[in-house]
Amino acid sequence: MTFFSALLRLKYRYFEGSDIVPFTALLLNASVAFTGFYLISKLYHSEHFGPFRFRGFLIGLLTGAIGLFLMMNAVQVNGEVRVDLRYLPLVLLAFYGARFPLLIATMIVASTRFLFGVTDQAVIAFIATFIVSVGMWWIHRHIHHLLWQSMLLHVWALFVTSVSIFINLGWDTAYIELVLTFWTVGLLVGTLASLLAIDLEKATQRAKAYKHSAERDHLTGLFNRRMWEERTLSLVSERRTYNILALDIDHFKHVNDTYGHPNGDLVLKRFAELLKIETRAHDIVARIGGEEFVILIYDLSPEKVAKVAERIRKRIAAEAFTLSDGTTIQISVSIGIAHGNALPVESMSSLADTALYEAKDQGRNRTVVRHANAHRLIPH
Structure with a gap:
């Protein structure tokens, strides 16, 4: 079975009678996540929402809300298993090293999975979300090259999610086809998200540097x-x-x-x-x-x-x-x-x-x- 034939077979295997196929649904998730990336980045670097502790709380709530939206628009594989890109907003918080907002968002994303039913699959998703966040925090602390760090954050999240899907579905053709789709979209979105996050960060740092040089005495760092x-x-x-x-x-x-x-x-x-x-x-x-x-x-x-x-x-x-x-x-x-x-x-x-x-x-x-x-x- 080729990679592309696997994608085509997905269209008819799981979503008969549905207008949305997995590839399209995951791309919808990605579009929402990109918007969330921008909003979270602007809020993270803003100085107009009080001290960072309060801002961090708002960022955590916003990230959790975006994660919940992504779950509500997830790909329903069968009656119990759902697949989405809820991890994407968490990646940005890990990229910034925003520990407090990441904790809040992880708790929201993990716990709201039970809104779709208290099942074994929900428990697995709950645990997987925390494993994803802990691993991403480790990557942020130990990998300092921005592009490598960002890509590894996405790969780690895709890997943990794939394992949780395997626990739910087992190893069969359905699992292979679904994971192929999930990784295809995830890597594509991850690459674009990594470039977006790095570009936003560099643009913000340049703006701060220009602002600092315009406001500060070059020798002492005091106001000019x-x-x-x-x-x-x-x-x-x-x-x-x-x-x-x-x-x-x-x-x-x-x-x-x-x-x-x-x-x-x-x-x-x-x-x-x-x-x-x-x-x-x-x-x-x-x-x-x-x-x-x-x-x-x-x-x-x-x-x-x-x-x-x-x-x-x-x-x-x-x-x-x-x-x-x-x-x-x-x-x-x-x-x-x-x-x-x-x-x-x-x-x-x-x-x-x-x-x-x-x-x-x-x-x-x-x-x-x-x-x-x-x-x-x-x-x-």
């Missing part, structure tokens, strides 16, 4: 001047109390002249790391010039923001900055702070600069706070 201006554009309309911290490394030109610009870059990178460590996740930290940095801090009183600035200043002064040859140097920083409520960022930035210059005039390595609304000075 353009993003600082964009993030502070709505400060007046937000009607919130906020603080602008202007920071300048003392005598940084001397560092560059003495140790060279490459070592100066090392100092700047470590300086930026310390700023990120000493500020909150929602504070906005940016590098706007050579050794000039700014920080936006919301909702702190002048006294509290002065304590934050002093903590930063003392941390910088105590840090041993390592140079390329292993030697260490110490530096200091002057900080000017503008505190106000619902004021234009231009006015607050100018006031912070004024406070910074005053800190330098007083001998550097100190913090000066200016209250924009009351025009009062709080030295430290």
Whole structure:
């Protein structure tokens, strides 16, 4: 029996009186799965659906729903055995390494098989679904070449499904014909799905890289001047109390002249790391010039923001900055702070600069706070 004659014989063996043959039904499954691939990928990479834990829950539910739809449109081999491509959405989650969504989707896909009857075949399908997911997770962890990984995910799912079909049907002509169809469609769809998943992933990573390069300072990874201006554009309309911290490394030109610009870059990178460590996740930290940095801090009183600035200043002064040859140097920083409520960022930035210059005039390595609304000075 040739491969193609086996496919033709399928048309008449199982689906007499039906308009849908196995090949067509499996292709319908594949089309739905491709749509699901796109939706799941967009949701996975989106930042508009809350934290990833919540997003992961939504992704798991969506994947489970797609798997259920694929089961409802399965190929009914006989009165008890059904064959479909429910594993396809699970492949994408395994490809992304989305463990939590994969667990949720696996539980949904496996358990909803019992909606079609509590039978031995349903129990076998339930167990097979978990075996598929566990194996796919192992493949994701150990195979790192994207194309090979994606293809092996599909082959593993096809293999486990074929074994479960064998347990249900036994080894006969019917089994061979059905599995030939299943593997033909599965490999075709798997190849296309692999290419689609890789293309979506690479396109997403390129978009993230472009976005990062447009928003971030290339040396320190902090926001650049353009993003600082964009993030502070709505400060007046937000009607919130906020603080602008202007920071300048003392005598940084001397560092560059003495140790060279490459070592100066090392100092700047470590300086930026310390700023990120000493500020909150929602504070906005940016590098706007050579050794000039700014920080936006919301909702702190002048006294509290002065304590934050002093903590930063003392941390910088105590840090041993390592140079390329292993030697260490110490530096200091002057900080000017503008505190106000619902004021234009231009006015607050100018006031912070004024406070910074005053800190330098007083001998550097100190913090000066200016209250924009009351025009009062709080030295430290």
